[in-house]
Amino acid sequence: MSGFRDARGDLRLEDVTKRFGDFTAVDDLTLHVPRGSFFALLGPSGCGKTTTLRMVAGLEQPTAGRVLIGDTDVTGSRSYERPVNTVFQSYALFPHMNVRDNVAYGPKRRKVADAGRLAEEALALVQMSEFAGRRPTQLSGGQQQRVALARALVNQPEVLLLDEPLGALDLKLRREMQVELKRIQTEVGLTFIHVTHDQEEAMTMADTVAVMNRGRIEQQGSPEALYDLPRTRFVANFLGQANTGPGSVEDVDGDHLVVDVLGTRVRIRKDRSAVPDGDLLFGVRPEKVQVSRSRPQGAGNDVRGVVKDVSFLGVATSYLVEMPSGATWSCYEQNLDVDPIDLRPGDQVWLTWNPSHAFAVPAESG
Amino acid sequence: MSALAQAAVAPAAAEGTENQRPTRRGWVAYLLLLPGVLWLVVFFLLPLVQLAAVSLQSRYPGFPGYYYRDVNLEWYATALTDYAPHFARSFLYAGLATLLAFLISYPLAYAMAFKAGRWRNLMLICVIAPFFTSFILRTFAWSQILADEGWVVRLLETLQLVPGGQLINTPVAVVAGLTYNFLPFMVLPIYASLERADPRVIEAGGDLYASGLTTFRTVTLPMSMPGVLAGTLLTFIPAAGDFVNMELLGPQRGKMVGNVINDQFLTVPGGYPLAAALSFTLMAAILVMVFLYVRRFGTEELV
Numbered sequence: 164m165s166g167f168r169d170a171r172g173d174l175r176l177e178d179v180t181k182r183f184g185d186f187t188a189v190d191d192l193t194l195h196v197p198r199g200s201f202f203a204l205l206g207p208s209g210c211g212k213t214t215t216l217r218m219v220a221g222l223e224q225p226t227a228g229r230v231l232i233g234d235t236d237v238t239g240s241r242s243y244e245r246p247v248n249t250v251f252q253s254y255a256l257f258p259h260m261n262v263r264d265n266v267a268y269g270p271k272r273r274k275v276a277d278a279g280r281l282a283e284e285a286l287a288l289v290q291m292s293e294f295a296g297r298r299p300t301q302l303s304g305g306q307q308q309r310v311a312l313a314r315a316l317v318n319q320p321e322v323l324l325l326d327e328p329l330g331a332l333d334l335k336l337r338r339e340m341q342v343e344l345k346r347i348q349t350e351v352g353l354t355f356i357h358v359t360h361d362q363e364e365a366m367t368m369a370d371t372v373a374v375m376n377r378g379r380i381e382q383q384g385s386p387e388a389l390y391d392l393p394r395t396r397f398v399a400n401f402l403g404q405a406n407t408g409p410g411s412v413e414d415v416d417g418d419h420l421v422v423d424v425l426g427t428r429v430r431i432r433k434d435r436s437a438v439p440d441g442d443l444l445f446g447v448r449p450e451k452v453q454v455s456r457s458r459p460q461g462a463g464n465d466v467r468g469v470v471k472d473v474s475f476l477g478v479a480t481s482y483l484v485e486m487p488s489g490a491t492w493s494c495y496e497q498n499l500d501v502d503p504i505d506l507r508p509g510d511q512v513w514l515t516w517n518p519s520h521a522f523a524v525p526a527e528s529g
Numbered sequence: 530m531s532a533l534a535q536a537a538v539a540p541a542a543a544e545g546t547e548n549q550r551p552t553r554r555g556w557v558a559y560l561l562l563l564p565g566v567l568w569l570v571v572f573f574l575l576p577l578v579q580l581a582a583v584s585l586q587s588r589y590p591g592f593p594g595y596y597y598r599d600v601n602l603e604w605y606a607t608a609l610t611d612y613a614p615h616f617a618r619s620f621l622y623a624g625l626a627t628l629l630a631f632l633i634s635y636p637l638a639y640a641m642a643f644k645a646g647r648w649r650n651l652m653l654i655c656v657i658a659p660f661f662t663s664f665i666l667r668t669f670a671w672s673q674i675l676a677d678e679g680w681v682v683r684l685l686e687t688l689q690l691v692p693g694g695q696l697i698n699t700p701v702a703v704v705a706g707l708t709y710n711f712l713p714f715m716v717l718p719i720y721a722s723l724e725r726a727d728p729r730v731i732e733a734g735g736d737l738y739a740s741g742l743t744t745f746r747t748v749t750l751p752m753s754m755p756g757v758l759a760g761t762l763l764t765f766i767p768a769a770g771d772f773v774n775m776e777l778l779g780p781q782r783g784k785m786v787g788n789v790i791n792d793q794f795l796t797v798p799g800g801y802p803l804a805a806a807l808s809f810t811l812m813a814a815i816l817v818m819v820f821l822y823v824r825r826f827g828t829e830e831l832v
Contacts, residue, residue: 168738222732242735243744249736255729259751268747272738314737 167244168273172233173198174219174322174354179228181214181378188214190378191228196322196356196371201348203357203369207401211378212358216324219356221245232321243272248315249324252331254307256299262286262310263295269318285317286310288347305336312344316351325357329364341367362402366390374398390448394437396524399446406492407446409526412438419518425488429464429521436523443523451520452494454482454506458513465515468492470506482506484514584805594799604806612807615786616814622700622775622785623768626707627715630764631757633708634715638756639749641716642723656716668706668777675702675778698780706774714763722756723749758826766815786811 176194180187189211196202204212217223219230221242229238237245248269257265263282270278286292289309299307308328315323325344329337345368348355359365365372366386373383374397382389382398393399399407410424419430424445436443459465471491472483479495486492494514506512584604586596641652659667674681675696685691696702730752734744750757772787779785790807793800 220736222736241740242732243738243740247736249733251729251733253727253729255727255733257730257733257748257752259754268734268739269737272743318737 167235167237167240168246170232170235170237170246171198171321172235174356175229175231176215176219177229177231179215179218179225179230181211181218181223182226187378189218189225192378192380194373194380194383196354198321198354199352200370201345201355201357201368203359203365203372204375205359205362205365205372205401206375207360210375212360212375213326215375216249216326216356216358219322220247220249220324222249246318246321247324248318248320249326250308250311250315250328252327254299254311256307256310256314258299260298261295262291262297262299262302265299265310266314266317269314273318281317282313285313288316288350289313289343304331305340308332308340312347316347316353319351320353322354322356325355327359328357329359329361337364344368366402372402374401376401392435392522393446393524396444396526399444399522399524404449404493405446406449406452406490406494407444408486408488408490409442410445410523411442412440420523422523425486425490427466427487430518431521431523432518435519435521438523438525442526444526445521445523447516447521449481449493450479450495450497452492452514452516454484454494454496454512454514456506456510456512459515464518464521465513468512468514470508470510470512472508473506482512484512486514580805580808583801584809586802596799596802604802605810607803608806608810612786612789615784615789616811618700618783619769619785619787619811620814620818622704622707623765623771625704626711626768627761627765629704629708630712630715631761634712634719634760635757638716638720638723638753641720642726643728653720656713656720659713664710665773665777668710668773671702671706671709672697672777675705697778700779700783702778703774703785706778707768707771710771710774711764711768714767715760718759718763719753719756722753722759726752754826758823761822762819766819769815770811 174194174196176192179189179192179194181189192211192215194215204215206212214223218225221237221240221244224239229236231237232246257268260268263279263286266285267278267282270281275281283292283295286295289312291306291309291313294302294306294310299310302310308331312328328344329340332340341364344355344357348368357365357369366389369386371383372386372389374381374389376397381395382393389398390403393402393405396407399405408424410422410429412420413423413428414421415433416430418433420433420436420439422429422431422443422445429445431445433439453459458467466486468484468486470482471485474481476495477498479497482494482496484492484494492514582598583596585598585600585602587599587601587603589595589597637652637656641649641656645652673679676682677695677697682691682694682696685696686694693699696705726749731744731749734748735741739747770787772785772791775785775788776791786807790804790811793804793807
């Protein structure tokens with residue numbers, strides 16, 4: 164039993180599958196989380212991210228595959244045998260114990276000598292010391308969330324799992340807790356696995372984000388890399404916004420592919436296309452598109468469109484532009500110019516972008 | 530009360546125009562309370578006062594069975610001395626039945642709350658189903674089940690488990706009957722409290738290094754204590770005053786206090802004062818026990 168509990172090192176999932184009856188919640192998933200990193204599992208509800216988390220916690224057992232911590236195979240071991248703790252979405256604090264006893268629960272079960280002092284320290288870390296004598300029902304959602312975090316942290320687990328821990332908090336508190344969680348993770352240096360459906364939350368906090376869909380990991384990488392160069396249609400649309408259009412490769416021009424997107428010829432750098440030839444889905448992020456009245460010189464990727472809507476957002480102005488193909492693109496322009504462009508719906512504009520910002524993903528799926 | 534009135538008056542005074550509203554609102558509250566209070570006065574308080582008066586009456590010398598109004602504690606002395614064994618038996622049998630009902634009910638309620646899945650409603654109906662037949666009829670049925678020629682006794686005899694070869698007309702049968710009859714009152718509150726518990730809280734026990742048994746002892750059981758408390762009270766209180774099970778399943782001698790009260794009221798001529806004194810003694814004893822019990826095990830935060 165203590166063998167599992169002493170496991171140290173990176174968390175690895177190898178070919179893990181979980182089926183509930185006919186439904187495959189997690190489908191042949193392989194994952195490597197380096198020790199001490201802040202890892203986010205991002206995906207829509209029902210994508211299998213919580214099931215994955217529960218298999219790491221030992222609350223579910225995989226139908227197939229292995230879960231390893233360091234070199235120890237913990238597959239099949241019970242949740243209480245693993246050096247893993249969870250912050251549940253509903254907090255799951257023990258209602259019949261006060262805050263201090265809740266936090267001291269784990270250390271007491273492990274027969275740690277000064278469980279009380281450890282609990283006090285953990286409560287200090289989450290700034291909840293003054294509430295140690297209260298019952299969970301006497302705390303607000305944000306306070307309960309902190310206690311749940313302290314209750315998991317106090318055990319110094321090898322892996323700390325956070326199941327949408329900020330889901331029940333209001334926006335302002337959520338932002339505060341994001342910063343707070345990141346601070347605590349840096350301070351304690353534990354491996355955090357954060358499950359969320361909020362792409363902004365995942366991108367702000369995590370070193371590495373894995374985007375999950377239908378029980379599989381679509382793409383994994385740093386938030387910047389995922390945003391800059393999505394490799395699937397799902398990632399392109401789930402993480403931030405993207406102007407997309409179906410196209411097909413017509414020609415190759417050195418390092419670039421020449422692609423026909425709904426009648427417009429554009430160029431994409433070869434290394435930014437997930438497809439070498441045939442049909443693809445072309446995409447470019449709204450803030451990478453420049454809007455101008457006159458045709459720009461030399462860029463090589465430009466399209467003429469008609470402004471449909473203009474929204475002034477303060478830091479930026481958002482335009483909706485109708486393309487010749489009938490599709491609507493969205494563009495953000497930072498308000499840098501001294502003289503505003505002063506576009507009105509109905510105006511003819513040119514849209515242009517750097518080919519190094521465009522990307523292409525497989526046309527089918529998701 | 531006065532603070533409440535002040536709080537109610539303050540905003541009205543500030544508005545200036547709606548001076549009558551707080552008083553009217555107060556009257557509405559009392560008006561809504563009235564039926565309940567009336568019901569309690571007519572059907573609970575008045576009979577109680579009447580019973581107390583009866584229990585304090587004295588005999589007319591020379592006229593057996595006739596009494597006059599008095600403050601006479603003789604009946605209470607009789608109740609506490611002559612009938613002490615009956616009280617002891619009542620509390621012993623009721624206590625045993627409560628314990629047995631708890632031991633049977635907890636696993637049942639636990640299974641219904643966490644393991645039954647789609648069978649849950651069927652199990653609930655099975656627990657409640659006995660209420661559709663009369664209490665007396667069911668107890669009669671038990672007298673047949675436990676009869677000397679019945680299969681239960683035969684089976685136990687084969688296994689050499691009943692030395693006397695008899696179950697009916699023994700305290701064992703009485704405790705069995707009490708356990709059976711009050712089982713639903715134990716199952717339902719425990720089930721309700723377990724069913725309300727967040728399964729994640731129980732999982733959290735395992736997540737925090739507690740084995741299944743430790744999780745049960747430190748998380749599940751304490752969380753269901755309000756249900757256990759309610760269940761034990763709902764079983765013990767009526768069981769302690771019950772006389773039907775003893776009447777139909779118990780021995781001729783060694784009755785419970787409920788039987789004595791029943792006999793004194795209905796069959797012994799002029800038994801009213803003693804019956805009333807016994808009733809009050811029983812009530813007081815149960816109140817004291819419940820008070821001590823709730824103070825020991827009660828959890829105000831969870832109820």
